[in-house]
Amino acid sequence: MAFKGLDWRAVFTAGLSAALLGALFGPACADDALKLTELSPNGADACFGHVYDAAHLKAHPKQKVARIFFYYGHDPVSRTNEEPAHSDTSYNGFVTTTVRGAEAPQWAGGWCNHQSEDGKSGAIHCGMDCDRTLASLKVDDKGRLILSDLQPDIYLDADSEEELGTAEYTRQALGSEDDNFRLDPMPAATCKAEFARIDPIDPALGSPLRERLKPDQAFCYGHDYDAAHLASHPNQLTQSIRVFRGPVELASFASGGDAANWPDGADIAVSVTTREKSGKVTQTYSCQGEANQWRCAASSKMSNFSCDIAQKEIFLKRGANGTMMLANPNSSLAVVDLCSKAADGKTKSDDKVYRLEAMPQSACAP
Template identity: 80%
Template structure:
């Protein structure tokens, strides 16, 4: 397990438009950009302000509405090159040399209501921020969570001391940001560390529509002893003959990986018998968002809202996030599968394996 899945772009909640929100198709946020151009808001706090607010860690904060100023590699189909985040946040805390960043999709809560607020959602069903513009044109940014740059469940994984060290402070919310030239935000985002080259190509390029794959991990006694709340003993994520045939019959290679089926097999400490669940994926930002499917099994409930998330990891690995009890380590129709994942089975780092290791 790991405490951070990626730097900057956090696992996150909120307002999702079906699929990924399209920057060009989303309701135009004229409150932020009356003329439709990219908009920048920011503030740099002086020493006097920070001294008066000892629990505020953020010394610099910028919010950018528009096209991606970071240009990170993404997992979205090439036919959806205009699909993107439209809200970008970067902050630098006291003493830090470089900022961290997060991004999301910003839309009015009720497009038909001019007075409706703006919410920005992130991956994995988390909230980036709520926005409104005051009568002086300043951006009021609120609902910023202290763990915006951390994985779901980070407080439990890191322990209270490290969590408090890595999260934002109790006064890091309700920021009032001044409008600034777009180039000011672009320069601020340019200070961010480049993507780790060890991550390699996006999964959609690494994994081909007509080729099988197998990733997994078997946890040894030492690992399980050091993670007593972890239920999973072994896990496999794969595409085999069944999944390949399904995509060949109804998928569109131009929109890969949208519509791709994957299978996830797990065994637990309590049950040695392997349980396999099918998921249907779509590319979204820098991840595959995969919803549980009843194609291969019958369920007494709707499991389509059960979602896992796949991301590329360093050195050819794959990261799997399970923030909301969507793996078959529990009965997906039971009360145990309700809400956030309670056990230490939230994030997995999986290694490539021979296809024979993923035989159903």
């Protein structure tokens, strides 16, 4: 459940490494929210939290969490995002923690319900996607929230230990004493301010891509790298890059897309010229809005390649002052033949993150 030197994960998730951002939908319905009266007797959003002082952390060296807050209610995280306007995350429980030495918190969201058959009594369990546990909750006689069953890998993918290796998993996971927290009731505004620390709004970013780029609108973004840049980045293959929607992509969405769900189902094309090739390589991707970015999977439509490339992905995000950011974490940009062995591993060159400027449509012509 996570988006994980320029670290593309840091650029594109800014602390949202908890829930991957793709897993924002749960089985709970919006109408079921705010009905746990133990947490919220009056049905209002409820906040609980604790900030540990230096003395406590010194006495508990295996506790990584220095700040922890639990919010029960409406989504305190999503602000301007790329998901379709009518999307309902369905989450009603949100936890955010800041570990020692970290500048920003991480967060995860889920849905909380009583574990009894009637759903009205018993322990409160908060689940996450993929049948994972967010936390177990109960309120003591002083109104404090006891939060337990917080999993060490709450901000990591389900199979992250095998993928990362024991040492790196241990470094990224929570500590062995990061559980059984007693959180004090606080004003809802306190939790909202804490969650706002995750990804502070940058006014230079402007409106999301889904608002700037309309379903029936062609666009062209790109960058041409000069000799000086390439000389200072010897590991960068990309000489020229374009990201665009033209007549073909517009026609594809017009015939089968749903404007109400924009940008889900939007086709984009990416063309790359490398310093090693004289011709362009073009790849089509099909996108969906996911948190603060477009997640785009390589498509067989209008592709130069014939293998199964559905797992090859890129990510688009609004950049400052009208630019567009493109992240290519796993060799999924058409710098190389996506069917070749060279495309199997992580991108090891400088061809990971691009800042693209708006260009006239003629700059993206075939």
